[in-house]
Amino acid sequence: MTFFRFDIGARSRTAGRLLGRVRRELLRAVTEERRAGLTQQELARRLQDKRSNINRQLSGEDEITLRSLADLAWALDREITFELRRPGDTAGQNIAPLTSTVGHKPIRIIAPKMTND
């Protein structure tokens, strides 16, 4: 074996990557604010919560609800942008589903047109 694809399926992939992305965005904002002097203790004070609770949310050990996400964004002085869109073709993107041998579409064999003349 020279190649291994770690494939957990589209549904799990969507969930895992969304939750991971939310957590990373929060961690990045916390890191930026820390450089500007905002401690986790101060963050906890703003949210009227325990520092350990916030730390567990940021480390992925506790669930981040939409409410706590909004509260953290407020405390970090950040806007939230959110969008659901249909996947569409754009210039420069991968076209893996059409060309990959592991794509979900069956392989199409295009035979040359036969003529009888």
Added chain:
Amino acid sequence: MPTITDLVDSGAIVRIDVELAPRDQPLRLLYGTPQFIEWLQGLLRGDEPSQRLGQTSPAEQVDDLFHSFLSGEPLIFTRQFRVVRAEENAVWELKTPDIRIFGWFMAKDCFVAVFGNWADTVKDHDLYRGYRIAIRRLRRELGIDATLCVRGVEPDDVLSV
């Protein structure tokens, strides 16, 4: 002295990837030893730690970590990766809430995973030293300790962006 291609051809390491989104491009390289691939296959079969901390399954956590790594996202130092011990030819750790992965960088943006384990097990049994020694031994056996190993211990030494 072996090259990365030699190591792949001999079966010492296996290239790993995950499905990238249409707008992602593979910007980093990830390899694993055959033993590590076996451990990944266990995750795909649904292996779980005795007490899960993360909101997502271990397999979902690893997929997200690999996707971030391979698509070139900036990883968060100490939260998502860190050096096990600041030394020349260091061993590095990739992290999720429930998982720890140990290996080394053959080159900048090119990681080889050797051991994966539950975070709790690694911490409870203090496996850092053992993994570090085993990985250093593996590199010596492969004859690449001086050639295919990043020497620096700063985040910028091993990852771009």
